[in-house]
Amino acid sequence: MVKEQQQTEVPQVSGKIPAVLTFLSRKVIPHSPPFAAWLLEWPLSYLANWQWGGSLWAAVGLTLSSVGLTAHTYWVGRNSKRQRQLLATATVGAATGWFTAATLAGPTMPELVNVWLMGGGALSVAWSITMAMRVNPEKTESVDGSEKGLLEKIGLAKAMMKKVKVEPNKVTIPVEFDRGAQTQDDGAKARKNLAGKLGVPENAVKWHADPEDAGQGAFVVIPQDMLKEPTAWPGPSAPGESIGDAPVPAGVYEDAGTADIWFPGDEDDGRNAAHYQFMGMTGSGKSQGGRVILTDLMTRNDVVTWLFDPSKGQQTFGPVLHGADWAMLTMKECQAGISILPNVITARADDLGKHGYDQWTPEAGRELGMPYMVCWFEEVAKLFREGVDLAPIAQEARSAGITLVFSLQRSSHTSMDTDVRGNIAGSTVFGTNSAIDSGFALSDETIEAGAQPETWRNRKAGYCYIEGPGLDENRYATPIRTFLLDKHIAGKVIADYEHVRPKDAGRVTAEAAGPAYTNRKRYRAGQEVVVDRDGDDVDYELEPSDVALHETDEEYADIPVDIDKPLPECPPEMDVPFGQPQKDTKTREQALVALNEVLNEFAAKNRMEFGPKDITPHLERIGKTSSWVRRELSRLRDEGVLDDTDEAGVYRIKTLASTA
Numbered sequence: 001m002v003k004e005q006q007q008t009e010v011p012q013v014s015g016k017i018p019a020v021l022t023f024l025s026r027k028v029i030p031h032s033p034p035f036a037a038w039l040l041e042w043p044l045s046y047l048a049n050w051q052w053g054g055s056l057w058a059a060v061g062l063t064l065s066s067v068g069l070t071a072h073t074y075w076v077g078r079n080s081k082r083q084r085q086l087l088a089t090a091t092v093g094a095a096t097g098w099f100t101a102a103t104l105a106g107p108t109m110p111e112l113v114n115v116w117l118m119g120g121g122a123l124s125v126a127w128s129i130t131m132a133m134r135v136n137p138e139k140t141e142s143v144d145g146s147e148k149g150l151l152e153k154i155g156l157a158k159a160m161m162k163k164v165k166v167e168p169n170k171v172t173i174p175v176e177f178d179r180g181a182q183t184q185d186d187g188a189k190a191r192k193n194l195a196g197k198l199g200v201p202e203n204a205v206k207w208h209a210d211p212e213d214a215g216q217g218a219f220v221v222i223p224q225d226m227l228k229e230p231t232a233w234p235g236p237s238a239p240g241e242s243i244g245d246a247p248v249p250a251g252v253y254e255d256a257g258t259a260d261i262w263f264p265g266d267e268d269d270g271r272n273a274a275h276y277q278f279m280g281m282t283g284s285g286k287s288q289g290g291r292v293i294l295t296d297l298m299t300r301n302d303v304v305t306w307l308f309d310p311s312k313g314q315q316t317f318g319p320v321l322h323g324a325d326w327a328m329l330t331m332k333e334c335q336a337g338i339s340i341l342p343n344v345i346t347a348r349a350d351d352l353g354k355h356g357y358d359q360w361t362p363e364a365g366r367e368l369g370m371p372y373m374v375c376w377f378e379e380v381a382k383l384f385r386e387g388v389d390l391a392p393i394a395q396e397a398r399s400a401g402i403t404l405v406f407s408l409q410r411s412s413h414t415s416m417d418t419d420v421r422g423n424i425a426g427s428t429v430f431g432t433n434s435a436i437d438s439g440f441a442l443s444d445e446t447i448e449a450g451a452q453p454e455t456w457r458n459r460k461a462g463y464c465y466i467e468g469p470g471l472d473e474n475r476y477a478t479p480i481r482t483f484l485l486d487k488h489i490a491g492k493v494i495a496d497y498e499h500v501r502p503k504d505a506g507r508v509t510a511e512a513a514g515p516a517y518t519n520r521k522r523y524r525a526g527q528e529v530v531v532d533r534d535g536d537d538v539d540y541e542l543e544p545s546d547v548a549l550h551e552t553d554e555e556y557a558d559i560p561v562d563i564d565k566p567l568p569e570c571p572p573e574m575d576v577p578f579g580q581p582q583k584d585t586k587t588r589e590q591a592l593v594a595l596n597e598v599l600n601e602f603a604a605k606n607r608m609e610f611g612p613k614d615i616t617p618h619l620e621r622i623g624k625t626s627s628w629v630r631r632e633l634s635r636l637r638d639e640g641v642l643d644d645t646d647e648a649g650v651y652r653i654k655t656l657a658s659t660a
Helices: 002-014 016-052 056-079 082-105 110-133 145-153 184-198 286-297 314-323 331-354 362-368 380-385 391-396 435-439 444-449 487-496 507-513 588-604 612-622 626-638
Strands: 165-167 170-176 205-209 216-221 248-253 258-261 276-279 303-308 326-328 372-378 402-408 426-429 463-467 480-482 521-524 527-531 537-541 642-644 651-653
Touching: 016 082, 016 110, 056 082, 082 110, 145 184, 184 205, 184 216, 184 444, 205 444, 248 286, 248 463, 276 286, 286 303, 286 314, 286 372, 286 402, 286 480, 286 487, 303 314, 303 331, 314 487, 314 521, 326 331, 326 521, 331 362, 331 380, 331 391, 331 402, 331 507, 372 380, 380 402, 435 444, 588 612, 588 626, 588 651, 612 626, 626 642, 626 651
Parallel strands: 276 402, 276 426, 303 326, 303 372, 372 402
Antiparallel strands: 165 170, 170 216, 205 216, 248 258, 248 480, 426 463, 463 480, 521 527, 527 537, 642 651
């Protein structure tokens, strides 16, 4: 009985011993060396005084040793951080200086004892603090052998793995390199090795270089393809608003969130206007992706589109023709339109300059009655093969409020003028035929980070990468799938929002374009309309074979589309003719107070998520336009009052802080 009791008690007592040892090894022992050195110095100096006290030669030797050790400490610490080098040098100088004095005069002198107690104790605490601060909270508390082995196996020996962040279908692995021996290029090269080690596709691992520290970065692993099921187009992103106030959502990233494209520049944000190329092999989803962009553009109140297609006629642009300001669908028409663009660019740039604008802005558009222009070129390779010179237009158009979009299969030097390609700042790249083709449109940094559109070819329609001004560069290599937008829905939306978009390109543009623009061919849903010199419409019925508005794209033929899904309504206050903006009725301070009241009311009703349609009924109360409210909501998001959601334009209230 007694033996059994003893046997049960022994493990309880002995089980505490490892815990105590663990505590000592982790919390106490790492901080003990400075204090141990401090406490040992006094008895050592006592022995030294007994041996050499009063000796002249000992005084000289100890002084030289003190100076030499101090200088040596400073020299060997040259590769350490500056603070650490200075602290080590000061410590060695103080310790050796005190030891020399104590050896010669005796450590029991009151002055030397006080210096040892106060100065030595302070330096020991200082070193303890320094050692504690070396433990970076971003790094893992302990890196086991398997983690070290992982980095070694992928070619990053001596690199340090920081705290791994695990999210649903996303793992972020921060890495700090062996500084001076490794760089971010080594991280990019190790990306493929990590994919092989984890057993995932190469493009499932991305490398995100730290833009502020060349000695670290992060691997981002997306194990499962979250884009297999396409996302239905959610509807116009900012109907009736300015192209300069909100980007155009193209699709969704594989790790959540919408992928946006900005067209105009913004001096306040430091963003430049940009030309784009849409590149991808046949069947990769370029036409579908382009339709998403064009349909959204055609619901804005200050943008017009000029469409060029010298090859396929109405096959590509058919569903959106009635939303275009001008559509040129033959080689002859395209050449005529291109020939007048230099005059248009000069006239628009001159008018902007006269009124003090360095580039097009929404304010300039309203003041001058000059909508932004997007010139979209399908099958542009045919134009280059015919010798059409687009380089001067590409070089000068952006400052005049004109974006050029070039859509083609392969932007090599044989298909696109390299001078034109050099002026393109944005790219939307779908599946390509080879890595060489991908390099014509994507930057080297994006490819090194993990972008590989050649792995999709035309087997994953709609998959793409997007680069461009205003986008997060760390997401350039993150796959996107464009929204699924049926032709019928696109045609209906464009017809429903006809009253929103500008009636024409504006006086300055029209005068510079001349009769070719005045007599341009116009389209309506199911009809072709020619506007004569007197401004009257002459209707011509289209043959059914000319434009297939209700067919589904071949690459999406096996995906059901709900064409009866109701479309979002256009709010009444957005039905404003171009050039006649809504007037502000309150100062900014008054409007911010009203906006804060609205958000507080939402929170009181437990409506923590809201979108533009929820704010619209309160615009009169706020006393500002919807564009102003959109900018303020974006500011509140940046300040942490609001948070983004997975749905474009919808915010979540995080805190009820003042909006002022």
